Amino acid sequence: MAEVTMKVNGKTVTKSVKGNTLMVEFLREELRLTGTHVGCDTSQCGACTIHVNGKQVKACTMFAGEADGAEVSTIEGQAAPDGTLNAIQQAFQDHHGLQCGFCTPGMVMAAASLLKDNPKPTEAEVRHHLEGNICRCTGYHNIVKAIMAASGQDVSGIAAE
Amino acid sequence: MPKDNGIGASPKRREDVRFLTGAGQYTDDINVHGQTYVHFLRSDVAHGTINKIDTAAASEMPGVVRIFTGADFEGVGGLPCGWQVTDKDGNPMKEPAHPVLAQGKVRHVGDPIAAIVAESLEEARNAAEAIELDIDELPAAVDMKAALQAGAPLVHDDLGDNLCYDWQFGTDTETVDKAFAEAAHVTTLELRNNRLVANPMEPRVAVGDYARANDESTLYTTSQNPHVIRLLMGAFVLGIPEHKLRVVAPDVGGGFGTKIFHYAEEAFVTFASRQLNRPVKWTSTRSEAFMSDAHGRDHVTTIQLALDADNNFTALRTDTHANMGAYLSTFASCTPTWLHGTLMAGNYKTPAVQVNVKAVFTNTVPVDAYRGAGRPEATFSLERLVDKAARELGVDPVALRRQNFITQFPYATPVAVEYDTGDYNATMDTLEKMVDRAGFEERRKEAAARGKLRGLGVNCYIEACGIAPSNLVGQLGARAGLYDAATVRVNATGSISVMVGAHSHGQGHETVFPQVVAEMLGIDESMVDIVHGDTSKIPFGMGTYGSRSLAVCGSAMVRATEKIINKAKKIAAHLLEASEGDIELKDGQFSVAGTDKSVAWGDVTLAAYVPHNYPLEDIEPGLEETAFYDPANFTYPSGAYACELEVDPETGKIEIIQFAAADDFGNVVNPMIVEGQVHGGLAQGIGQAMLENCAYDENGQLLSASYMDYAMPRASDVPFYKVDHSNVTPCTHNPLGVKGCGEAGAIGSPPALVNAVLDALNGGGYDVAHIDMPMSPSRVWQAMQG
Numbered sequence: 001m002a003e004v005t006m007k008v009n010g011k012t013v014t015k016s017v018k019g020n021t022l023m024v025e026f027l028r029e030e031l032r033l034t035g036t037h038v039g040c041d042t043s044q045c046g047a048c049t050i051h052v053n054g055k056q057v058k059a060c061t062m063f064a065g066e067a068d069g070a071e072v073s074t075i076e077g078q079a080a081p082d083g084t085l086n087a088i089q090q091a092f093q094d095h096h097g098l099q100c101g102f103c104t105p106g107m108v109m110a111a112a113s114l115l116k117d118n119p120k121p122t123e124a125e126v127r128h129h130l131e132g133n134i135c136r137c138t139g140y141h142n143i144v145k146a147i148m149a150a151s152g153q154d155v156s157g158i159a160a161e
Numbered sequence: 162m163p164k165d166n167g168i169g170a171s172p173k174r175r176e177d178v179r180f181l182t183g184a185g186q187y188t189d190d191i192n193v194h195g196q197t198y199v200h201f202l203r204s205d206v207a208h209g210t211i212n213k214i215d216t217a218a219a220s221e222m223p224g225v226v227r228i229f230t231g232a233d234f235e236g237v238g239g240l241p242c243g244w245q246v247t248d249k250d251g252n253p254m255k256e257p258a259h260p261v262l263a264q265g266k267v268r269h270v271g272d273p274i275a276a277i278v279a280e281s282l283e284e285a286r287n288a289a290e291a292i293e294l295d296i297d298e299l300p301a302a303v304d305m306k307a308a309l310q311a312g313a314p315l316v317h318d319d320l321g322d323n324l325c326y327d328w329q330f331g332t333d334t335e336t337v338d339k340a341f342a343e344a345a346h347v348t349t350l351e352l353r354n355n356r357l358v359a360n361p362m363e364p365r366v367a368v369g370d371y372a373r374a375n376d377e378s379t380l381y382t383t384s385q386n387p388h389v390i391r392l393l394m395g396a397f398v399l400g401i402p403e404h405k406l407r408v409v410a411p412d413v414g415g416g417f418g419t420k421i422f423h424y425a426e427e428a429f430v431t432f433a434s435r436q437l438n439r440p441v442k443w444t445s446t447r448s449e450a451f452m453s454d455a456h457g458r459d460h461v462t463t464i465q466l467a468l469d470a471d472n473n474f475t476a477l478r479t480d481t482h483a484n485m486g487a488y489l490s491t492f493a494s495c496t497p498t499w500l501h502g503t504l505m506a507g508n509y510k511t512p513a514v515q516v517n518v519k520a521v522f523t524n525t526v527p528v529d530a531y532r533g534a535g536r537p538e539a540t541f542s543l544e545r546l547v548d549k550a551a552r553e554l555g556v557d558p559v560a561l562r563r564q565n566f567i568t569q570f571p572y573a574t575p576v577a578v579e580y581d582t583g584d585y586n587a588t589m590d591t592l593e594k595m596v597d598r599a600g601f602e603e604r605r606k607e608a609a610a611r612g613k614l615r616g617l618g619v620n621c622y623i624e625a626c627g628i629a630p631s632n633l634v635g636q637l638g639a640r641a642g643l644y645d646a647a648t649v650r651v652n653a654t655g656s657i658s659v660m661v662g663a664h665s666h667g668q669g670h671e672t673v674f675p676q677v678v679a680e681m682l683g684i685d686e687s688m689v690d691i692v693h694g695d696t697s698k699i700p701f702g703m704g705t706y707g708s709r710s711l712a713v714c715g716s717a718m719v720r721a722t723e724k725i726i727n728k729a730k731k732i733a734a735h736l737l738e739a740s741e742g743d744i745e746l747k748d749g750q751f752s753v754a755g756t757d758k759s760v761a762w763g764d765v766t767l768a769a770y771v772p773h774n775y776p777l778e779d780i781e782p783g784l785e786e787t788a789f790y791d792p793a794n795f796t797y798p799s800g801a802y803a804c805e806l807e808v809d810p811e812t813g814k815i816e817i818i819q820f821a822a823a824d825d826f827g828n829v830v831n832p833m834i835v836e837g838q839v840h841g842g843l844a845q846g847i848g849q850a851m852l853e854n855c856a857y858d859e860n861g862q863l864l865s866a867s868y869m870d871y872a873m874p875r876a877s878d879v880p881f882y883k884v885d886h887s888n889v890t891p892c893t894h895n896p897l898g899v900k901g902c903g904e905a906g907a908i909g910s911p912p913a914l915v916n917a918v919l920d921a922l923n924g925g926g927y928d929v930a931h932i933d934m935p936m937s938p939s940r941v942w943q944a945m946q947g
Contacts, residue, residue, distance in 0.1 A: 034190035035183015037414070039362045040447035044868035047362060075183035085181060093177040096837045100667030101180025102362040102414025108181065123881070130876035134868070136362050136415050137667045139844030139906075140876040142837060158881055 004068040008033070009077025017064045023057075024048040026064035027074060035075035035105045039134070046133030049106035050074050056113035058132070075105035078112070088112055088150040095155070097146035099137035106133050111147045120151050167680035168897075171833035174672045176665070185412045188366035188383050189444050196368065196440035197226050199430060200285035202275040202292055203452065204267035207301035207524040207861020208314060211265060214275055215293035222291055224284030226437060229276040229429070231264035237432065238398040240423055240488070244495035245638040246520070249329035254520070257317040259488040261398070261425045261432070267296065268316055268487035269526050270863045271452025276429055278441055301524035301861035305461060305482040308521050316487055316522040325485050325494070325520035330502040331576045332476070332513040340476030340513050344467035348550035354538045355934045356459035356484065356855040357848075358871060359531045361666075363414020364445035365454065369430030373438050377405050382427045384410040385420045385664050386704020389641070391696050393423040393491070399432055403696075406431075410694040413666035417845070418530040419454045420666070421706045422491035426453070451866040456855055457531025459484035460497065464542045466511075466550055474565045476513040479505060479542060483520045486527035493529045494520065499637050500535030500625070500707075506574035507543045508585045508621045508799060509565040514575040524861040530706065532845055532907040536624040544620035544912035549930060552923060558916070559598070559619055563589065566621075570890075578625060580797045582890035583825060585621055591823040592619065592801040595883050601805070605924055613807040615818070616921025620802055622909040625795035626901035627712035627892075644791035645714035646700035649678065649721040651729075651784035653770035655763035657682075659721075660692045662702005663714035667841075668903065669834045670710060674718060676830055677897065681722045683748040684762055700787055708901030711830065712796050712892065719896045720788035728784060732765045735776045796892045796900040800824035804913040808921045813942030815851060815918065821883040822909060827892045827900035835902045839884045842906015848874040849907075850914035851936050872935075 005014040008031060015030050027033045027050070036059055039045035048059040051073040078086050085093065088111050098104040107130070114121055114129040121129065126144045135143060149155045164170040179185050216228040240259040247253055258264075263274050275292055279285035302308035302316055308323040316323055341347060368381040378401055384390050387408040394408075395401040413420060430441040445453065460481050467476040483497035502516035533540075551558035566585045573579045593599070601617045608615035628634065631642035648660040659678060663670060675689035692698050702714055726746060733751035734741040743754045752759035768775055769784040805818045822839050829835050852872035856864040865871040891898030911934060918936050922929045922945060929944045 028190075033183065034187075035185070037187070037363070038189070038444075039364065039414075040868050042447065042867045042869050044873075045362060045447070075181075079182050083178075083182075085178070089181040092181055093173050096174065096833050098174075098177060098180055099669070099837060099841060100361070100363065100415040101176070101185050101412065102187065104180050105183050124877075127876040134362065134873050134875065136360055136417070136845070136873070137841045138837060139840035139842075139874075139882065140879055141840040141882055144876060144881070 008072045021064045024059035046106040049109040091146040091150035095146040097142040103135045193440035198282040201273040202289045204272040208299040209296040213295040219288040219291035222288040224280040226278045231262040241397040242489040246494040248326040254326040305521040323522040328518045331515040337515045345470040346468045354460040357457040359417040359419035361415030367427040368442045369434035370440040371434040379407045385416040417532045455490045455529035474511040490527040490529035496535045504539040533904040537908045540622045581893040587888040588823040589801040595821040596803045614921040614925035616917040618916025620912040623799040626708035627796040628707045646702040647718035648787040655766040657689045660699040663710040664705045708903035717790035724786035793894040798900040802909040802913040804917040813938035826902045828898040839906045845907040846910025850911040
């Protein structure tokens with residue numbers, strides 16, 4: 001067991017964890033931040049995507065101990081304290097970018113990372129950035145549309161025919 | 162003008178806020194105080210005799226609570242099959258035992274052998290490695306046709322062979338043979354409908370929680386139909402009466418059919434929690450999902466079409482082998498028969514149609530319904546065949562389809578169903594415009610100049626949804642009714658909770674269902690909430706599958722709301738001192754016809770619960786009504802789909818240029834959600850046609866058991882889709898006139914993509930009759946080499 005201290009969604013937490021505790025287990029079981037999901041065991045699906053020190057990370061690919069001293073952001077930290085959705089979350093709702101909601105936290109976190117580095121991505125850039133996030137419900141149409149809309153681009157021409 | 166509320170509007174989904182903020186409550190998010198964890202030791206061979214399971218050392222490992230094996234389930238029921246299919250000689254299908262934990266033999270990779278319950282998951286996994294297992298590996302039955310040969314390894318020794326049933330349906334053999342003998346042209350196609358894994362992003366989870374004090378069991382599980390699980394598990398497996406068993410399916414992260422079925426793991430945690438008097442939790446890994454979730458499709462079919470000299474279809478004959486896997490999953494038997502054979506006429510007025518299906522046991526994971534369930538297999542076979550016929554005859558594939566379309570409704574097919582409405586030419590007209598079919602040959606030339614082979618594939622589809630009249634399906638072998646139920650509970654101040662049997666796991670019921678009730682009553686949608694997913698709260702409904710939620714459960718909700726209106730009118734008549742027949746309900750106000758006297762919705766609901774001025778001698782207080790709705794027929798959504806793509810002749814790689822879907826779903830309650838359902842279905846159909854394949858080797862080893870081996874569609878594999886649902890022929894027999902839209906995309910899209918690849922190749926001078934799915938670069942390239 002080792003003690004780890006990190007700032008999660010702006011709040012400092014200190015916990016004692018076993019060395020083999022994955023970051024995603026730490027978030028879900030120790031902190032009960034269950035918005036970060038587990039959809040596979042091979043780091044392919046992206047449902048556990050979070051930000052560590054501002055970078056997009058799959059929380060199944062790191063140990064909790066590796067986040068000692070880090071600033072961590074999860075889906076639970078995205079909306080304003082009064083519950084107002086951020087621009088990406090709002091765009092996902094406005095454009096029906098989610099159905100069952102299971103991949104959604106990872107999609108929102110991945111989208112935030114993309115838009116931080118590339119504020120006006122093309123459709124191809126959005127699709128390429130989502131390479132590590134699998135959705136089985138939406139066919140990606142409305143996810144891509146929502147992310148482009150969140151970047152301030154006009155998506156009214158995108159066919160829903 | 163688009164509406165901003167009620168039926169036909171697209172309000173933002175109310176469920177989204179919790180999903181977008183991480184506040185959804187999926188089954189794995191549920192921890193019960195004092196819970197234990199179970200890990201299943203699963204077979205790593207396809208077929209074998211269990212000589213010994215020695216758990217002595219493992220039981221002494223740290224944290225182990227108890228290890229269960231098949232011996233602990235002797236005398237306990239096996240997992241039941243919900244549909245009895247009768248073969249062509251009138252005999253019942255063979256129905257092998259399906260124990261919760263393997264007894265004597267293992268029959269597929271992933272078959273659970275032992276269940277280790279421990280204080281932590283890590284301890285359970287560690288202990289599993291200490292179990293001494295002695296299994297004699299046996300030769301495996303993997304290929305379906307080989308499995309039916311004499312001397313093939315027997316999946317179930319007591320059955321004598323691997324044939325579950327040999328089913329024949331439709332027109333008699335003599336008539337069909339005569340039509341083929343007299344045909345001017347016969348087109349024959351052999352094809353495989355590739356085996357798939359549904360892969361909802363949330364793996365299955367089950368938590369069993371037993372309260373000894375009142376002898377009550379609760380099962381939290383990832384299910385599309387909690388009441389079905391309660392009935393099957395309670396009555397047939399564990400012998401727990403319904404009133405002592407609560408099944409909760411909270412937020413469920415996608416289903417696509419694979420979460421319909423009753424699985425061993427949920428029976429296990431319920432059983433073990435009673436034995437141990439402690440909660441037991443199981444969370445599937447993705448690898449476990451690949452080897453324990455029921456798979457989909459896996460048909461091998463020979464299909465033949467007879468045409469006369471004028472290219473009219475005169476007869477159709479199919480011969481299909483359908484893989485059941487090692488055991489019969491809950492609805493495995495009806496998928497290749499009643500959900501497949503009955504759709505084999507497609508959109509065409511072919512006068513003679515005969516369907517033959519041999520269901521085969523193999524040493525593979527059980528196969529059951531996956532999005533579309535039988536209908537994608539029927540559509541793919543037929544629509545590939547018609548395209549092949551057009552190419553052989555040198556006629557336009559769309560013209561050949563149009564010539565043979567059913568145009569008069571209702572239409573009784575030779576395969577037992579009666580289509581109530583449809584307009585297949587209308588959806589085809591729309592589709593041709595959506596993809597600019599007229600301009601395609603120019604685009605093909607332009608692509609050729611760039612060295613690319615461009616193809617346009619078109620097909621149509623018909624499906625049967627909203628399953629179905631209970632008395633009919635009972636005659637066909639269903640062991641359950643297929644109605645659904647809704648309770649509309651009006652509260653004293655006028656707000657409403659609607660308890661529904663349907664389960665929402667992505668479909669947006671929490672948004673859509675209130676649109677209907679609010680419109681009927683003329684009140685704001687925010688006053689109506691939906692309650693679903695908990696057998697202790699909802700009436701006995703059959704759940705969500707087969708695109709049935711709105712058509713069946715929504716109809717029950719309409720009927721219950723009508724009862725509410727009838728009673729509320731009686732109350733309003735009393736309050737207004739008027740005759741009941743003169744009361745009108747509009748915009749949430751009850752008024753007396755021809756007068757300015759009215760009373761508001763909230764006044765009537767309050768009177769129902771505070772019945773001081775109330776006709777107590779005539780009606781009871783309160784305002785709560787339940788309706789069970791049993792549909793009179795299936796619904797028949799239909800449409801036309803097209804895929805335009807380019808093949809790189811150097812590599813065989815496909816790039817989709819455009820994909821269009823023109824559907825007739827009948828009336829549409831929420832266009833935004835309908836379009837989303839089609840998008841998702843298209844991606845799954847494109848996945849089947851282009852990427853996905855569940856593969857076994859000849860020894861029955863599962864080769865595709867992770868996302869590193871099974872190619873799920875990614876964002877960059879698919880385009881923005883063009884979808885249209887403006888052609889509306891309302892369903893004639895349900896109150897909303899709706900047909901269902903959940904599966905259409907997955908049913909209609911695979912043949913369009915494959916037809917497009919073949920159009921590209923043949924248009925580029927490559928004489929290729931067929932390529933089996935998925936259209937991977939290597940398969941396409943190899944086909945081009947001749």
